Amino acid sequence: MHGIVGYGAYIPRNRIKVEEIAKVWGADAPSYKKGLMLEEKSVPSPDQDTITMSVEASKNALRRAKINPADIGAVYVGSESHPYAVKPSGTVLAEAIGATPDVHTADLEFACKAGTEGLFLVLGLVKAGEIKYGLAVGADTSQGAPGDALEYSAAAGAAAFIVGKENVLAETIETYSYTTDMPDFWRREYQYYPRHGGRFTGDPAYFKHIIGAAKGLMAKAKIKPIDFNYVIFHQPNGKFPLRVGEILGFRKEQILPGWLVSKLGNTYSGSSPLGLTATLDISKPGDMIMIVSYGSGAGSDGFIFKVTRRIQEARDLAPKTRDFLDKNKNYLEYGVYAKFRGKIRKAE
Amino acid sequence: MPTPSRAWREFPQRYRLEAGKCKKCGAVSFPPRLVCPVCGWREFSKTKLAENGKVLTYTIIRVPPHQFADQAPYAVAIVELSDGVKVTGQVVDCDFDKIKIGLRVKFEFRKMYSEGEAGVIYYGYKFVPA
Amino acid sequence: MREVAVIGVGMTKWGELWEKSLRQIFVETALLALEDAGVGRIDSMYIGSMSPGLFIGQEHIASLLAEYLGKIPVPAVRVESACASGGVALRQGFIEVASGLSDIVLVGGVEKMTDVDGSEATYALGTAADQEYEGFHGITFPGLYALIARAHMARYGTTREQLAMVAVKNHDNGSMNPLAQYPFKITVDAVLNSVLVADPLRVLDCSPITDGAAVVILSSLSTARKLKKPLIKIAGSGHATDTIALSSRKDITWLESTFQAAQKAYKMAGKKPKNIDLVEVHDCFTIAEICVTEALGFFDIGKGGEAVQNGLTSLKGKIPVNSSGGLKAKGHPVGATGVAQVIEIVKQLRGEAGQRQVKKARVGMTQNMGGSGGSALVHIFERI
Numbered sequence: 001m002h003g004i005v006g007y008g009a010y011i012p013r014n015r016i017k018v019e020e021i022a023k024v025w026g027a028d029a030p031s032y033k034k035g036l037m038l039e040e041k042s043v044p045s046p047d048q049d050t051i052t053m054s055v056e057a058s059k060n061a062l063r064r065a066k067i068n069p070a071d072i073g074a075v076y077v078g079s080e081s082h083p084y085a086v087k088p089s090g091t092v093l094a095e096a097i098g099a100t101p102d103v104h105t106a107d108l109e110f111a112c113k114a115g116t117e118g119l120f121l122v123l124g125l126v127k128a129g130e131i132k133y134g135l136a137v138g139a140d141t142s143q144g145a146p147g148d149a150l151e152y153s154a155a156a157g158a159a160a161f162i163v164g165k166e167n168v169l170a171e172t173i174e175t176y177s178y179t180t181d182m183p184d185f186w187r188r189e190y191q192y193y194p195r196h197g198g199r200f201t202g203d204p205a206y207f208k209h210i211i212g213a214a215k216g217l218m219a220k221a222k223i224k225p226i227d228f229n230y231v232i233f234h235q236p237n238g239k240f241p242l243r244v245g246e247i248l249g250f251r252k253e254q255i256l257p258g259w260l261v262s263k264l265g266n267t268y269s270g271s272s273p274l275g276l277t278a279t280l281d282i283s284k285p286g287d288m289i290m291i292v293s294y295g296s297g298a299g300s301d302g303f304i305f306k307v308t309r310r311i312q313e314a315r316d317l318a319p320k321t322r323d324f325l326d327k328n329k330n331y332l333e334y335g336v337y338a339k340f341r342g343k344i345r346k347a348e
Numbered sequence: 349m350p351t352p353s354r355a356w357r358e359f360p361q362r363y364r365l366e367a368g369k370c371k372k373c374g375a376v377s378f379p380p381r382l383v384c385p386v387c388g389w390r391e392f393s394k395t396k397l398a399e400n401g402k403v404l405t406y407t408i409i410r411v412p413p414h415q416f417a418d419q420a421p422y423a424v425a426i427v428e429l430s431d432g433v434k435v436t437g438q439v440v441d442c443d444f445d446k447i448k449i450g451l452r453v454k455f456e457f458r459k460m461y462s463e464g465e466a467g468v469i470y471y472g473y474k475f476v477p478a
Numbered sequence: 479m480r481e482v483a484v485i486g487v488g489m490t491k492w493g494e495l496w497e498k499s500l501r502q503i504f505v506e507t508a509l510l511a512l513e514d515a516g517v518g519r520i521d522s523m524y525i526g527s528m529s530p531g532l533f534i535g536q537e538h539i540a541s542l543l544a545e546y547l548g549k550i551p552v553p554a555v556r557v558e559s560a561c562a563s564g565g566v567a568l569r570q571g572f573i574e575v576a577s578g579l580s581d582i583v584l585v586g587g588v589e590k591m592t593d594v595d596g597s598e599a600t601y602a603l604g605t606a607a608d609q610e611y612e613g614f615h616g617i618t619f620p621g622l623y624a625l626i627a628r629a630h631m632a633r634y635g636t637t638r639e640q641l642a643m644v645a646v647k648n649h650d651n652g653s654m655n656p657l658a659q660y661p662f663k664i665t666v667d668a669v670l671n672s673v674l675v676a677d678p679l680r681v682l683d684c685s686p687i688t689d690g691a692a693v694v695i696l697s698s699l700s701t702a703r704k705l706k707k708p709l710i711k712i713a714g715s716g717h718a719t720d721t722i723a724l725s726s727r728k729d730i731t732w733l734e735s736t737f738q739a740a741q742k743a744y745k746m747a748g749k750k751p752k753n754i755d756l757v758e759v760h761d762c763f764t765i766a767e768i769c770v771t772e773a774l775g776f777f778d779i780g781k782g783g784e785a786v787q788n789g790l791t792s793l794k795g796k797i798p799v800n801s802s803g804g805l806k807a808k809g810h811p812v813g814a815t816g817v818a819q820v821i822e823i824v825k826q827l828r829g830e831a832g833q834r835q836v837k838k839a840r841v842g843m844t845q846n847m848g849g850s851g852g853s854a855l856v857h858i859f860e861r862i
Contacts, residue, residue, distance in 0.1 A: 051471065095364075330441075358610055409621050410675055411600065426730065
């Protein structure tokens with residue numbers, strides 16, 4: 001048996017409402033709120049980035065895993081907003097949690113699925129017996145171009161998973177990845193903001209790959225939608241995950257515990273991972289959970305987990321996802337938000 | 349202006365709160381030292397700072413040094429940790445009017461500042477309400 | 479140990495001296511001191527300056543200034559102890575004359591702070607704190623003293639108004655000092671409404687950025703007698719260190735280094751607080767003056783604020799503090815401050831303080847402090 005031994009979340013406390021952004025750009029807030037089912041999103045403070053959130057989420061995962069961090073053999077951080085273009089986020093994280101120097105580290109990138117990529121890799125390494133424990137983090141402080149549709153959803157957050165063979169709280173049942181080359185959303189080197197293909201990002205991109213991964217995973221595992229307690233999909237907006245769930249034959253009740261986007265925004269590499277931490281927070285022993293991520297470019301990683309008895313002890317050892325999401329929120333005006341996100345041109 | 353090597357040397361303290369405990373009198377030094385400030389002894393064991401504490405005194409910096417120019421105003425406090433060690437650090441994620449002597453706080457890993465757009469990013473600890 | 483006298487003093491107007499360089503400011507001032515002393519020859523020079531390296535990119539100023547004063551090959555050295563650099567220069571000069579190694583020593587202090595902008599100056603001043611465990615976290619000097627102020631106010635009930643009264647009193651005195659940077663009065667209201675710098679301290683709680691120098695000439699008492707000068711001897715000298723970081727102090731509101739240095743000075747001089755007629759203290763921030771008067775033993779712990787409010791430290795009070803206007807009104811070219819304090823005491827003891835004269839001043843004290851109290855120098859002067 002191998003699987004998740006510890007998990008942790010971190011979401012900054014700042015928020016900005018859709019109306020506040022729409023007001024500045026003269027857009028129609030109600031249509032964003034209704035059309036995309038978005039209300040507000042998280043905003044990192046200037047002293048937060050992918051690395052700081054990864055460290056805090058990982059510390060929460062360690063609190064639940066109750067292991068010696070020196071036993072972590074691999075640390076992977078998946079993000080599309082790594083603070084450096086060259087110099088890993090993973091080494092700062094590994095150093096901060098005390099996993100260095102006996103550790104393998106890599107930074108991963110694949111639009112919004114970089115977080116589950118890390119999970120895919122550590123599960124394989126642990127299963128193969130190459131490492132005792134592995135840490136995979138999905139974290140982002142992604143930017144949407146000012147006035148662009150993505151500005152309403154691009155948010156910040158991190159989710160961390162420690163994987164191993166002992167004291168597992170969610171056993172890995174099956175994994176499957178579905179990938180094709182697809183220019184639906186991209187950012188060139190030295191460009192500040194990403195670009196996207198508008199409606200091209202829908203059916204041929206998000207839907208095709210999530211459906212492909214989910215169907216392939218369920219076929220491989222020989223499990224049907226009705227057999228799952230919960231399912232989590234990547235959440236670029238509120239509508240897409242509910243619609244793809246419906247298409248695949250899932251009920252809303254299976255999707256909702258991991259559906260955070262309307263109050264969180266799209267945390268990119270943290271999106272489905274945070275949906276998973278939120279689901280684990282309320283799960284019970286024996287629950288079957290499927291998570292399917294999506295990264296533009298494009299691909300989906302799918303995982304099926306079965307929750308063990310250990311969830312009862314581990315769940316309360318660190319702050320829950322909804323503690324970060326619902327409590328102690330600090331609402332920003334657009335000006336402060338733009339200052340925090342470095343969108344205001346300053347003197348050299 | 350710090351250099352990368354100067355900051356790197358302090359990583360065990362700034363990233364993991366590593367301190368030194370005097371083998372003779374038990375006093376904890378942060379950062380670790382060669383000479384115990386209480387009894388003068390020269391042998392220490394490795395320890396870590398407690399994660400929680402309370403604010404002893406605080407201020408709001410409104411005229412910052414230039415590397416913190418964008419962050420002002422920000423709160424700085426001297427915090428007394430539950431192990432008795434006193435540490436200076438910023439208090440963040442807290443409205444200024446909620447900060448007071450006795451406020452319970454805990455450590456959080458944050459970005460301190462970076463050397464412009466192209467320089468190194470320095471990470472360290474700050475305090476958030478517990 | 480021989481007895482040491484102050485035989486000459488020199489000081490020029492302090493302020494933002496755009497037209498003058500560091501070497502110009504120092505030499506002009508030193509020439510005045512030498513003239514006042516009536517001596518041509520000196521045996522050595524001690525110059526206090528916190529950071530010519532950071533302010534003007536110049537180190538090795540001892541040789542630079544010895545040369546520009548026309549005194550090479552005389553031994554000269556720059557000493558540094560943050561804002562106590564001037565006090566340390568005095569102490570080292572005192573020790574050299576007292577030891578018998580030299581007979582006449584020039585002790586000066588100088589700082590040229592306006593060749594960098596405010597933000598750079600704040601950074602340079604901040605290097606007096608622990609860079610890795612205080613500076614790294616964004617603390618500034620006003621910030622450190624604000625931490626002390628808030629703790630003092632919470633523990634002893636010192637009020638915001640009492641802090642303001644320190645600045646008002648010092649400006650009252652400074653308005654009578656023609657060499658002061660800000661020779662005008664201010665009101666408590668003006669202080670309370672000035673811009674916040676580091677809560678609860680405001681702009682008018684803080685000493686300014688200043689260019690300036692101060693120089694005194696020391697000699698053995700026997701030489702002083704020959705020169706037929708008013709005899710002002712250095713009766714006591716004390717110097718002590720404390721932790722560099724404020725957070726390492728046992729009691730954040732107590733200035734232990736000042737207390738220790740004062741004890742040594744009182745002992746050497748055979749004096750007690752009640753014997754002191756006036757004192758120049760290091761009011762880098764209003765709260766500092768309050769804490770210093772407690773550490774020097776003039777008031778009980780925690781009662782320094784009340785004392786200011788009751789007028790005990792005004793020019794006509796029980797113990798006049800900062801008759802010169804203090805750092806607040808006179809200015810604070812960092813390295814020069816410790817020496818300028820001596821000049822005020824000497825003028826007072828000579829009866830040359832004009833409108834600021836404290837009647838029957840015979841025994842005066844100076845207290846100079848570095849950083850948030852990491853170093854302190856206390857000297858006692860007596861007219862004999």
